[in-house]
Amino acid sequence: MEAMRFLQEEISVTAGQPVTLRLVNQDGYAYAFDMDEFDIHAPLAANETVEITFMPEDDGRYRFYCSSPGHEMAGMVGTFIVEPQDMDVQDFRIEPGKIR
Ligand SMILES: [Cu+2]
Numbered sequence: 001m002e003a004m005r006f007l008q009e010e011i012s013v014t015a016g017q018p019v020t021l022r023l024v025n026q027d028g029y030a031y032a033f034d035m036d037e038f039d040i041h042a043p044l045a046a047n048e049t050v051e052i053t054f055m056p057e058d059d060g061r062y063r064f065y066c067s068s069p070g071h072e073m074a075g076m077v078g079t080f081i082v083e084p085q086d087m088d089v090q091d092f093r094i095e096p097g098k099i100r
Contacts, residue, residue, distance in 0.1 A: 004071060006064075009078040013056060016085045020053040031071065035064040035080060059084040 013019045023033045025044040033042045033052075042050050059082045066076035 004066075005075050006066070006078045010081060011064075011078070012081040012083060014085055015056055015059045015082045018053055018055045020051055023050045023052065025049070030068060031076070032067045033064060034067040035062055037062050040064075041067065056080075056082040058082065 011021070021033070023042060023044055025031050025046065025048050028046045030046055031044045033044065033050075034040060038054055038056065040052060040054065042052055044050055062080040062082065064078050064080050065072040068076075
């Protein structure tokens with residue numbers, strides 16, 4: 001028997017941009033998608049699809065899991081990675097020796 005798991009064990013997004021996760025439960029059994037730091041607790045009925053939209057503000061690595069009893073222990077966990085927003089860096093050059 002194959003262990004229950006999320007098909008995607010890593011999700012990578014960018015900080016400061018809204019993200020929509022489409023949670024697709026392809027099983028005839030209820031699951032859930034939970035991520036405590038973002039206060040996300042989305043139950044997924046059998047064969048249900050749910051979309052959640054939120055805005056990760058701070059970069060970092062966050063743990064998601066399934067809160068159905070026993071599932072987290074069985075390996076229904078993953079990592080939600082929030083990459084820092086690219087800073088718009090502009091060169092500001094001071095040429096040496098032109099005026100002295
Ligand atoms: Cu589960």
